[in-house]
Amino acid sequence: MEKARPQWSNPLxxxxxxxxxxxxxxxxWRFPYLCQMYGGxxxxxxxxxMLIVEGMPLLYLExxxxxxxxxxxxxxxxxxxxxxxxxxxxxxxxSFFLCMYYNIINAWAFWYLFHSFQDPLPWSVCPxxxxxTGYEEECEAASSTQxxxxxxxxxxxxxxQESGAVQWEQALCLxxxxxxxxxxxxxxxxxxxxxxxxxxxxxxxVLIIYLGRGxxxxxxxxxxxxxFTPKMEQLANPKTWINAATQIFFSLGLGMGSLIxxxxxxxxxxxxxxxxIIVSLIxxxxxxxxxxVTFSIYGFxxxxxxxxxxxxxxxxxxxxxxxxxxxxxASNLEQVKGYLASAYPSKYSEVFPLIxxxxxxSELDTAVQGTGLAFIVYSEAIKNMEVSQLWxxxxxxxLLMLGIGSMLGNTAAIxxxxxxxxxxxxxxxxxxxxGLVCLINCAVGMLFTMEAGNYWFDIxxxxxxxxxxxxxxxxxxxxxxxxxxLRRFESDLxxxxxxxxxxxxxxxxxxxxxxxxxxxxxxxxxxxxLMGTLQYQAWDASQGRLVTKDYPPYALAVIGLLVASxxxxxxLMALGAFIMRHLRKGDATxxx
Amino acid sequence: xxxxxFSLVTATHAELCQxxxxxxxxxxxxxxxxxxxxxxxxxxxxxxxxxAMVAFSMRKIPHRxxxxxxxxxxxxxxxxxxxxxxxTDSSKNHTLPAAEVQSAIRMxxxxxNNVFFLNDQTLEFLKxxxxxxxxxxxxxxxxxxxxGVTFSIVIVAITLLILSGMWQRxxxxxxxxxxxxxxxxxxxxxxxxxxxxxxxxxxxxxxxDAFMTEDERLxxx
Numbered sequence: 001m002e003k004a005r006p007q008w009s010n011p012l013x014x015x016x017x018x019x020x021x022x023x024x025x026x027x028x029w030r031f032p033y034l035c036q037m038y039g040g041x042x043x044x045x046x047x048x049x050m051l052i053v054e055g056m057p058l059l060y061l062e063x064x065x066x067x068x069x070x071x072x073x074x075x076x077x078x079x080x081x082x083x084x085x086x087x088x089x090x091x092x093x094x095s096f097f098l099c100m101y102y103n104i105i106n107a108w109a110f111w112y113l114f115h116s117f118q119d120p121l122p123w124s125v126c127p128x129x130x131x132x133t134g135y136e137e138e139c140e141a142a143s144s145t146q147x148x149x150x151x152x153x154x155x156x157x158x159x160x161q162e163s164g165a166v167q168w169e170q171a172l173c174l175x176x177x178x179x180x181x182x183x184x185x186x187x188x189x190x191x192x193x194x195x196x197x198x199x200x201x202x203x204x205x206v207l208i209i210y211l212g213r214g215x216x217x218x219x220x221x222x223x224x225x226x227x228f229t230p231k232m233e234q235l236a237n238p239k240t241w242i243n244a245a246t247q248i249f250f251s252l253g254l255g256m257g258s259l260i261x262x263x264x265x266x267x268x269x270x271x272x273x274x275x276x277i278i279v280s281l282i283x284x285x286x287x288x289x290x291x292x293v294t295f296s297i298y299g300f301x302x303x304x305x306x307x308x309x310x311x312x313x314x315x316x317x318x319x320x321x322x323x324x325x326x327x328x329x330a331s332n333l334e335q336v337k338g339y340l341a342s343a344y345p346s347k348y349s350e351v352f353p354l355i356x357x358x359x360x361x362s363e364l365d366t367a368v369q370g371t372g373l374a375f376i377v378y379s380e381a382i383k384n385m386e387v388s389q390l391w392x393x394x395x396x397x398x399l400l401m402l403g404i405g406s407m408l409g410n411t412a413a414i415x416x417x418x419x420x421x422x423x424x425x426x427x428x429x430x431x432x433x434x435g436l437v438c439l440i441n442c443a444v445g446m447l448f449t450m451e452a453g454n455y456w457f458d459i460x461x462x463x464x465x466x467x468x469x470x471x472x473x474x475x476x477x478x479x480x481x482x483x484x485x486l487r488r489f490e491s492d493l494x495x496x497x498x499x500x501x502x503x504x505x506x507x508x509x510x511x512x513x514x515x516x517x518x519x520x521x522x523x524x525x526x527x528x529x530l531m532g533t534l535q536y537q538a539w540d541a542s543q544g545r546l547v548t549k550d551y552p553p554y555a556l557a558v559i560g561l562l563v564a565s566x567x568x569x570x571x572l573m574a575l576g577a578f579i580m581r582h583l584r585k586g587d588a589t590x591x592x
Numbered sequence: 593x594x595x596x597x598f599s600l601v602t603a604t605h606a607e608l609c610q611x612x613x614x615x616x617x618x619x620x621x622x623x624x625x626x627x628x629x630x631x632x633x634x635x636x637x638x639x640x641x642x643x644a645m646v647a648f649s650m651r652k653i654p655h656r657x658x659x660x661x662x663x664x665x666x667x668x669x670x671x672x673x674x675x676x677x678x679x680t681d682s683s684k685n686h687t688l689p690a691a692e693v694q695s696a697i698r699m700x701x702x703x704x705n706n707v708f709f710l711n712d713q714t715l716e717f718l719k720x721x722x723x724x725x726x727x728x729x730x731x732x733x734x735x736x737x738x739x740g741v742t743f744s745i746v747i748v749a750i751t752l753l754i755l756s757g758m759w760q761r762x763x764x765x766x767x768x769x770x771x772x773x774x775x776x777x778x779x780x781x782x783x784x785x786x787x788x789x790x791x792x793x794x795x796x797x798x799x800x801d802a803f804m805t806e807d808e809r810l811x812x813x
Contacts, residue, residue, distance in 0.1 A: 110739075111735075117738055180746055183750050183753070186753050187753060322674060323671065324671040325621070325673065429761075431754055
């Protein structure tokens with residue numbers, strides 16, 4: 001008797017799974033950065049256009065393929081065309097690389113979460129130096145939050161060549177992160193479905209609480225006004241549109257096989273068109289919502305820095321000229337400076353080089369993305385709030401939920417094709433298979449816990465998924481529309497779901513979306529080629545800031561290998577299938 | 593004559609306490625910054641209190657137990673509020689070495705701060721470094737405790753899930769093997785529609801709903 005394919009208990013679980021997977025850390029730490037860099041409020045225009053033209057159709061396509069074929073990515077693409085099983089394999093390879101490096105973020109979230117139960121928060125004070133006369137120099141040069149991130153958490157080495165040793169604290173947190181992921185995927189869709197309720201809903205609760213707190217912070221309105229003031233001239237910049245398209249593309253997690261895997265556990269009659277629209281709208285809405293929270297936090301932090309800069313200048317002038325304490329305030333600073341310059345010119349010229357020009361705009365202009373935003377900027381803002389332990393725990397728990405939700409999707413992308421394959425599932429029960437996958441990824445992930453681990457993390461983060469996913473989705477769209485045949489696919493969908501495909505979707509699938517992906521692909525390639533040698537940001541402990549360095553040749557080789565190993569799967573498997581067919585035809589002809 | 597003596601004494605005093613003088617320390621207070629509206633004005637009485645605190649600190653040093661308030665000299669009081677001070681010996685001709693004054697102030701810094709409702713940042717003794725409070729260092733870092741708790745919970749949950757999965761599978765295997773046994777028994781009989789054809793062997797039998805039940809065959813009266 002054939003074992004029935006496991007299914008979601010109800011369609012809501014499927015929607016929550018997709019939301020939990022799509023709404024990840026990118027919504028929190030990349031979208032606000034893009035919004036700030038490319039015109040604030042006006043960035044929403046290209047973003048929403050790209051959502052309608054690119055995000056929704058491609059999401060619908062993947063969900064439809066998965067639901068129709070009822071198999072993981074490898075099986076699904078092999079059914080569409082035997083020459084295209086390479087697409088599925090490429091998706092699995094990319095997901096595998098992603099699993100390797102993504103979980104270290106959860107390890108860092110655990111680390112910060114466990115450290116949030118102290119008073120004062122460990123990243124709010126600098127540790128003392130060895131003879132207790134002052135603070136550590138690295139901490140003085142940078143800030144206490146940067147010191148805690150770069151020294152206490154990562155213990156980062158000055159360059160990628162110096163690998164250093166495995167940090168046992170980070171290794172422990174990584175093992176815990178993998179055990180948590182294993183716990184969630186252990187029983188397949190039965191258990192994953194229930195966890196998805198939690199990982200999908202909890203981040204929204206925390207974001208709402210943070211919105212309430214963020215909007216009431218001193219200086220939050222500065223950040224919000226700065227962000228949402230539209231800078232219309234950015235609309236003419238092609239980079240704005242390209243970044244909007246890329247953000248939509250990667251934020252939805254297209255091409256990794258997770259969406260196909262999730263949809264394959266659906267009932268064949270499920271209305272995935274409605275679900276595709278809902279998921280993509282919720283994903284974008286979450287990005288915008290998260291950026292409101294982020295910008296009120298930015299505004300708070302920038303205002304705080306600006307005021308402390310002003311206070312330092314005031315103190316400097318008060319001490320140098322022995323003025324009465326409290327006489328100099330922010331409002332009369334400029335006129336008093338003018339008076340002092342004229343009354344005591346020689347002394348003023350001595351003090352002048354030390355006076356910093358404090359500007360609120362320059363504080364707000366410091367745009368940060370990625371781990372820097374999540375672990376440095378946010379923790380700096382949190383340490384200044386009242387009851388900072390509570391806010392810290394909430395925030396890092398939310399990061400953890402977002403990260404684990406995405407990890408569940410990534411592991412599903414790998415495990416579904418493996419459990420579909422009869423060869424493997426006959427010998428290994430799915431608990432052992434999931435355990436093996438988690439174990440291998442955990443072992444490789446120890447690379448990222450070394451002292452140079454963060455540099456390797458940046459390599460994986462920047463280069464694993466970009467070109468490969470664009471190529472994969474391009475081949476997917478062309479495969480469904482032209483190899484399988486759009487009419488055939490349309491009639492299949494109509495037979496199963498009873499719904500006709502409108503000309504809107506057909507036009508986008510066949511024409512607009514592939515063109516968009518091709519142009520994105522060429523943009524990325526030309527960007528890499530024009531940039532020449534690739535560089536990275538290394539932490540300089542003596543200066544307390546990041547410096548740019550070139551990648552050594554072996555790091556470049558690893559980058560090339562990462563990109564090649566996934567993209568080459570497609571032509572290689574196609575060639576392999578062609579050769580097998582040819583051999584089989586050669587065997588068959590004498591018999592006929 | 594007296595006037596000459598007085599001017600001589602003040603002149604000597606003036607010489608001893610000078611901005612940048614030997615063994616002299618500059619003090620800077622930021623009372624408005626620290627206390628805001630509750631700030632007090634810095635007047636001669638506050639200066640007297642300051643001298644008293646310095647003399648008190650010096651008395652804690654061996655061989656200096658006889659320091660009097662009059663041995664502490666203040667000069668150059670500015671609007672800031674900042675001033676210089678020196679501590680003289682009993683003859684009032686020489687100033688005490690800076691090292692002694694420094695160690696005295698450092699030992700009693702907390703009490704001096706508290707008397708004026710200030711802290712290390714708002715009552716500054718330039719050139720006297722503050723001793724920073726050592727950080728709290730519990731024997732077991734707190735994060736390890738929380739890590740241990742979370743780790744054990746996850747391990748227990750995983751073990752429970754794996755074990756329950758194994759039990760379920762064993763029960764299913766037993767059911768399957770029972771069904772297989774029944775199939776074996778039925779080998780001599782025909783199997784129709786996949787139903788083992790010896791219902792009398794199984795508990796409860798098998799009810800074929802196609803036939804009406806006994807009760808319904810007889811129409812009610």
